[in-house]
Amino acid sequence: MSRYSLKDKMVRSIALRKGEVVMRADFERMGSPSQISRVLKELIADGKIVRLGYGTYAKARPSTISGKPVPRVSLADLALEALEKLDVPVKLGRAQRAYAEGRTTQIPVRTTFDTGHRRITRKITVGISTVRYENNYNARA
Incomplete structure (x- = not known):
């Protein structure tokens, strides 16, 4: 024992x-x-x-x-690590990418990740902040 x-x-x-x-x-x-x-x-x-x-x-x-x-750590870091552990390939959302590349000075309010052609339903939340997902999935295609 x-x-x-x-x-x-x-x-x-x-x-x-x-x-x-x-x-x-x-x-x-x-x-x-x-x-x-x-x-x-x-x-x-x-x-x-x-x-x-x-x-x-x-x-x-x-x-x-x-x-x-x-x-x-921040919600963005946690979500990125969690999605990597789940083998979901992700990259930053459009607003985060634009800010990181210096194309805009507006700081993104929401944590958003681009999942490509993959649809994600997993909800990742800290307090009242929730991760959102963008994808280029076309339901009619």
């Missing part, structure tokens, strides 16, 4: 990961689905992680303003 509880193992696994995004699938070999769900809920309550979307979590830190747990 192991000396460490499942929660201890998952906390250690999260701490040793290089990226900021943690997927539920990363823990499936550690225990049963119900055990993993229980521990993930405990980690969210403890402020160790925050939920981004279905099966997607991010490492957290306490907010300097409210003290509530918030992700350690």
Whole structure:
């Protein structure tokens, strides 16, 4: 029998990961689905992680303003990392590309990614901010 509880193992696994995004699938070999769900809920309550979307979590830190747990990096960085882990090829949306290339001085308000010919329904959210997707998919073609 192991000396460490499942929660201890998952906390250690999260701490040793290089990226900021943690997927539920990363823990499936550690225990049963119900055990993993229980521990993930405990980690969210403890402020160790925050939920981004279905099966997607991010490492957290306490907010300097409210003290509530918030992700350690921006929503754009988290979404990019999460979509890369899901093997979804993405690039910045039109507004972000225009700003990054210096074609405009208007700072994009929304986090938007271009998914090419791929349609994405996964919702990635932090607080009230949600990632939006652009694609060149033509439904009539």
